[in-house]
Amino acid sequence: MEEIEAQQICFEKSLEYIDIEDFSANVLYNADGIEIFSVNGMQERDVIVRDCQSEPYLNMYFSIQGFSSAKPLYSGQEYVIETNQHIAGYTPYFEGDYSLKGRKIETFGICMQETYFNRLVATDLPCLQRFWENVHAGKEADISHNPMPITRHQRAVISEILACVYTGQMRKLYIESKVTELFFLQAQQADNLPSGGHLPIKACDEERLRAARKFVQQHIFEPLTLKQISREVGLNDFKLKKGFKQLFGSTVFDYFIQCRMEYARKILLDTQLTIAEVAYSLGYSDPYNFSKAFRNHFGAICQANYK
Secondary structure (H helix, E strand, O other): OEEEOHHHHOOOOOOEEEEEOOEEEEEEEEEOOEEEEEEEEEOOOOEEEEEEEOOOEEEEEEEEEEEEEEEEOOOOOOEEEOOOEEEEEEEOOEEEEEEEEEEEEEEEEEEEEHHHHHHHOOOOOHHHHHHHHHHHOOOOEEOOOOOEEOOHHHHHHHHHHHOOOOOHHHHHHHHHHHHHHHHHHHHHHHHOOOOOOOOOOOHHHHHHHHHHHHHHHHOOOOOOOHHHHHHHHOOOHHHHHHHHHHHHOOOHHHHHHHHHHHHHHHHHHHOOOOHHHHHHHOOOOOHHHHHHHHHHHHOOOOOOOOO
């Protein structure tokens, strides 16, 4: 593994602070107690960064592609976020290692100091009430007990932040509004997650549900049906729908669309294929319908031309 010393990654607005092959991280915004950053690129080896945070922060973190983890020195327990997952959490202090794993890395994050995140205090949802009670008590806190899948709406807001063209005071107001929207989207999603009242999933059923997810990943070019997936993994429709949502935080259909759009995005970025060609490869008879689905998922279409 390749380790980069913490002093090499001091945030500096609009400048790259890591440069390994085609791997870069940029601070997109840094003002008034809020910092927004993105990481994008390829890496041959895992990257480990030692960090020491002495003041409280509220962090919103989205692992769009690749694996990210945090390992505090005081506990030694590693917290892992997989591809297409996000978290929102408060830490009064942190000393430990952050790591990025995987050949392709793409992340988006927002760090807020106390002077800023106090503006977001609202207790209308049970998850927010619990969260802010812990924050005000100076305890570590998370919006949800586990990482959550990134939704289409969240992706759209992230795209809007990345594409912001405003400057000066207009940029400040726009960024603040989008950060607030994104935080409450996370809270709303956490509040809608299955409560502890659900019966635990049996180990044998969990294995079948994971097989179902893998089956969907491997058959994105086919018009899959619930019955087909149920038959393949040996679960009835009810257990498949309920268990998939409970275990992975999304419906089978939404996950199928997500896999197709992720594939399309990768092909559009990494090859010279047109939107029309990618659309036809995924079974769309009309490229316009594909473009519409792509925009709904990501918030913005990749630049490509029809043929």
